[in-house]
Amino acid sequence: MTPFDFQLRTRIVFGAGSLNRLGELAVGLGARRALLVTDRGLIGAGHVDRAVKSLGDQGVSVTVFAETGENPTTEHVAAGVSVARQVSPELLVGLGGGSSLDCAKGINFIYTNGGEMKDYWGVGKATQPMLPMIAVPTTGGTGSELQSFALISDAQTHMKMACGDRKASCAVALLDPELTLTQPRRVTAVTGIDAISHAVETYVTRKRNPVSLHYSREAWRLLSRSYARVLEAPDDLEARAAMQLGAAFAGLAIENSMLGAAHSLANPVTASRGTIHGQAVGIALPHVVRFNGAVHNEWYVELLASSQLDGLTPPPESGAEGVAEFLGRMLRVAGLATSYRECGVGAEELPELARQAAAQWTAQFNPREVQASDLERLYEQAL
Numbered sequence: 001m002t003p004f005d006f007q008l009r010t011r012i013v014f015g016a017g018s019l020n021r022l023g024e025l026a027v028g029l030g031a032r033r034a035l036l037v038t039d040r041g042l043i044g045a046g047h048v049d050r051a052v053k054s055l056g057d058q059g060v061s062v063t064v065f066a067e068t069g070e071n072p073t074t075e076h077v078a079a080g081v082s083v084a085r086q087v088s089p090e091l092l093v094g095l096g097g098g099s100s101l102d103c104a105k106g107i108n109f110i111y112t113n114g115g116e117m118k119d120y121w122g123v124g125k126a127t128q129p130m131l132p133m134i135a136v137p138t139t140g141g142t143g144s145e146l147q148s149f150a151l152i153s154d155a156q157t158h159m160k161m162a163c164g165d166r167k168a169s170c171a172v173a174l175l176d177p178e179l180t181l182t183q184p185r186r187v188t189a190v191t192g193i194d195a196i197s198h199a200v201e202t203y204v205t206r207k208r209n210p211v212s213l214h215y216s217r218e219a220w221r222l223l224s225r226s227y228a229r230v231l232e233a234p235d236d237l238e239a240r241a242a243m244q245l246g247a248a249f250a251g252l253a254i255e256n257s258m259l260g261a262a263h264s265l266a267n268p269v270t271a272s273r274g275t276i277h278g279q280a281v282g283i284a285l286p287h288v289v290r291f292n293g294a295v296h297n298e299w300y301v302e303l304l305a306s307s308q309l310d311g312l313t314p315p316p317e318s319g320a321e322g323v324a325e326f327l328g329r330m331l332r333v334a335g336l337a338t339s340y341r342e343c344g345v346g347a348e349e350l351p352e353l354a355r356q357a358a359a360q361w362t363a364q365f366n367p368r369e370v371q372a373s374d375l376e377r378l379y380e381q382a383l
């Protein structure tokens with residue numbers, strides 16, 4: 001068995017209506033001043049007002065920074081740091097999708113440790129203590145609330161930098177499924193596919209271990225039975241809750257076993273075409289599953305066996321082919337693109353995209369070794 005080093009660093013508070021506990025949780029962390037990092041869309045949804053009220057009711061003063069973007073960049077982080085320097089927060093609250101949570105973590109790195117984002121690219125580069133953070137996800141997506149990584153793009157090069165440090169882990173993940181009810185259908189679709197891809201990719205990485213497998217399997221079980229349901233019945237709170245919890249568990253799985261080639265293939269497409277992350281990953285994943293299934297079909301058999309009670313997923317014996325077929329079907333159910341050509345990618349770009357994909361950190365954790373030539377072939381299949 002693969003060795004592991006596991007400590008749950010984040011308190012998980014889950015339940016409908018739990019946003020109202022934000023103030024109490026902030027006080028529990030000893031905070032009197034908070035910086036709330038969010039995006040403008042959530043102000044309209046009313047979530048920011050509720051968060052500010054909950055903090056204010058407990059005597060916590062709060063400043064709102066709502067200038068995050070879909071893929072947070074070094075510029076978004078710098079803008080947030082300059083606000084932080086004005087208000088000297090004792091706590092960061094990230095409210096929103098993975099972008100808001102990652103931006104808040106990025107601000108935390110620079111505000112407490114100085115320098116630039118690229119100084120923290122990799123793992124464990126921060127030397128000073130960081131501020132406690134409460135993550136309040138409003139999508140069932142990235143699982144960033146349970147990860148010590150901030151994904152920040154360089155504003156100039158568009159390179160996505162994964163900056164990880166145990167100190168950047170959130171103190172609390174506040175999971176209120178009611179907040180996910182306001183997601184537009186397209187956000188539900190792309191963040192849900194991303195979460196499913198986390199469950200599937202983490203289940204087969206080179207770093208998979210008994211802890212990560214536990215979370216990957218439960219994430220897959222929750223997500224695979226609920227994804228089509230939340231698209232069909234967006235107000236089904238039980239299904240929303242399953243998506244949110246599944247995404248969070250998949251985030252824990254990433255923290256313990258990393259990701260694979262579908263994420264390597266997706267990132268260069270996002271950088272060059274602006275394709276939203278979940279869409280870019282979702283297109284690649286069925287092809288990566290078939291590629292990996294050629295050497296580890298039994299792992300996909302196991303994964304399918306864990307979700308059989310619901311009868312919604314393919315039979316276990318269908319293995320990698322069954323998982324790939326299910327993933328393709330979910331893309332179609334969601335009305336998402338199933339090929340990179342639909343995202344504007346041309347055949348002539350594939351060698352360069354493959355070169356960039358091979359340089360992605362996650363490629364090394366794929367269970368089957370991937371060279372640039374393998375990645376180019378996968379792009380051809382996904383085109």
Ligand SMILES: [Fe+2]
Binds near residue numbers: 142194197
């Ligand atoms: Fe992802």
